[in-house]
Amino acid sequence: MVYTPPVVVQEKQTDVLKTKGERTRHAILTTAANLATEEGLDPLSIGRLAEATGMSKSGLFAHFGSKEELQIATVEHAASLFVEAVIAPARSAPKGLPRVWALCDHKIGYLERQVFPGGCFFAATSVEFSHRPGPVRDRIEEMLRSWLSYLEHVVEQAQEAGELVDTLSAREITFELDSFGMAANWQFRVFGDPAVYDDARRAIRERLESLRPA
Amino acid sequence: MVYTPPVVVQEKQTDVLKTKGERTRHAILTTAANLATEEGLDPLSIGRLAEATGMSKSGLFAHFGSKEELQIATVEHAASLFVEAVIAPARSAPKGLPRVWALCDHKIGYLERQVFPGGCFFAATSVEFSHRPGPVRDRIEEMLRSWLSYLEHVVEQAQEAGELVDTLSAREITFELDSFGMAANWQFRVFGDPAVYDDARRAIRERLESLRPA
């Protein structure tokens, strides 16, 4: 997989949301992203979202023009939250193995402290939209591809630094590492036991340990 | 996790579906389970399902009495297909490590040959229903718990036979093994590359190898 640097759709910071319109839009998208992880992005109706934000259907609708535009905006809003919670903090870790661990650890942390109440936004919505072609699916898929290719890129750097063996491809290592986060997200969602986050962290740590050259 | 033997809701075989009603019902449920993995179990409307089966809305509806009953029946139908595809064949493998591998391998095979067109029925629907209490969610959750606890039980047997180390709990090993299948299912769904099934098989095989006592 070719590495392309994650495209951060930079959301305006809360304090630079000048106009009332921008502020309400921001609030709507936050509510939408939260509800989407629990109830689904598509079943989330305009009426339901209006009720949750205390607005009228048409008042809310006017901010987006169509449901699809709302969904796209929600995905991009969620993407910026993901980058802020996982990618950005890991960037400050030293290149190589520490950054690999930082990425994985922050990903688990992002799940654990429920940045979204229903777990990972993209795990939830990607399943929903995987069989529904269109711009919404494309943005979700692009974000996930970006995440995985960045993780793979960082793994590759660790291999080049001699901190991870290269008997396995970066792709294979990435698959394994991400699996544990995915599974933890899913199991917590279904069974509600936070112990899976410890399982995931331990599995990742041990796997990285076993992949270090002798 | 306490082991309880998987409750196989034994569906009647195709050839013992005597009456026309039973045959139609069976066909409806097969279509419903297939569509549910692609489009979702809840967004799958009666009208859509009627169209897909070539029946009238009311004619189809009469078989179930409510949408929830239809969903429950669909889940149970899918459960019997899962048991038939994964659990049953693994039972003929020798107890211990071979059976652990057989279970995991058949699970991947079940995904690979698309017993359901949208991948694992329970992975798909559990995400959808995890935040929606009711009998549908309960059946899905019970089936998943049954699967995981059976896998854990088999892992435990392998440990007792000295074929797997017991420095890790059966629960932790089960978490790792199942993660790879989960992740492969999800990645194939999103990216469509069947290579992930090889990734999953390799990861499982290597992990089992590394867990064998010296």
Add this chain to the structure above:
DNA sequence: ACGAGAATAGAACGATCGTGCTTTTCTGTC
């Protein structure tokens, strides 16, 4: 082959969906 009962279809219901149009209320600038 006929008749009873199962199986399916037809038509209609209230509710909710996304969306457009019109009107009212609010914001920020001078």
Add this chain to the structure above:
DNA sequence: GACAGAAAAGCACGATCGTTCTATTCTCGT
């Protein structure tokens, strides 16, 4: 503080949802 434009609300639309009731067609044991 008035005024222009943005923001929000009100209302109505056609479509589709799950569901009910009634009518028709089919199945199968006699």
